Amino acid sequence: MMSILIYDKYLKLTESLAGPFPALSLANAVGKEDALFPEILAVTAGVSKNFNSYSSESLKGGKKNDHGERSGYRSFTDVYPKPLLLNHETFGDILGRIVTSNFVDNTHIMVCARISDWKYIEKVKEGDYLSVSVGYLTDSVVCSICGNDIYKTREICDHTKGQRYGKKLCVWEVGNMWFRELSFVSIPGVPAAGVISLGKDTSKKNESDETTGEEEGNDE
Numbered sequence: 001m002m003s004i005l006i007y008d009k010y011l012k013l014t015e016s017l018a019g020p021f022p023a024l025s026l027a028n029a030v031g032k033e034d035a036l037f038p039e040i041l042a043v044t045a046g047v048s049k050n051f052n053s054y055s056s057e058s059l060k061g062g063k064k065n066d067h068g069e070r071s072g073y074r075s076f077t078d079v080y081p082k083p084l085l086l087n088h089e090t091f092g093d094i095l096g097r098i099v100t101s102n103f104v105d106n107t108h109i110m111v112c113a114r115i116s117d118w119k120y121i122e123k124v125k126e127g128d129y130l131s132v133s134v135g136y137l138t139d140s141v142v143c144s145i146c147g148n149d150i151y152k153t154r155e156i157c158d159h160t161k162g163q164r165y166g167k168k169l170c171v172w173e174v175g176n177m178w179f180r181e182l183s184f185v186s187i188p189g190v191p192a193a194g195v196i197s198l199g200k201d202t203s204k205k206n207e208s209d210e211t212t213g214e215e216e217g218n219d220e
């Protein structure tokens with residue numbers, strides 16, 4: 001079975017793996033200290049700057065795929081916690097993992113990530129890692145002008161995303177979404193998507209590495 005993997009800007013066809021897989025979790029890691037848990041707005045319903053249209057229904061989701069992952073916001077944590085990456089580099093470093101995901105106000109997905117590597121924690125705290133973009137699989141991509149489903153026909157029509165045809169704007173209406181990763185990017189397709197708050201901070205770097213010579217002693 002082929003699926004379409006979309007990074008808001010571009011899409012590529014991927015071979016789907018056979019399932020089902022045992023569920024993996026961060027249950028052991030989450031309880032441990034030394035991590036930052038930033039709250040991140042992953043994506044909003046509406047038309048992105050790259051003219052992909054995400055409906056509230058798609059973000060809410062609930063349709064199970066062959067691996068038992070429910071579509072929409074739950075796919076960030078279903079079966080295994082999805083990775084936090086840089087620029088959709090699936091062969092690069094993993095910066096962290098998504099530990100919780102919620103659909104809020106029927107408009108946007110809020111996730112909490114866990115980042116344990118201090119060099120990435122610093123980047124987030126400094127605001128260098130700020131904007132994000134989603135990578136996902138879908139089962140339907142429909143041209144808003146002619147109704148051609150690129151997923152089903154495997155053919156791109158003559159309409160161009162972002163162009164107007166009469167009064168109608170051409171966008172790609174994305175169907176069910178199974179999120180594969182969340183990436184920090186320099187220029188987000190959804191401007192509002194990014195780190196909203198630094199959240200819980202149990203990173204030791206935060207406490208111990210800022211000392212200026214005098215150590216605070218423990219009364220033991």
Ligand SMILES: [Zn+2]
Binds near residue numbers: 146
């Ligand atoms: Zn078309």
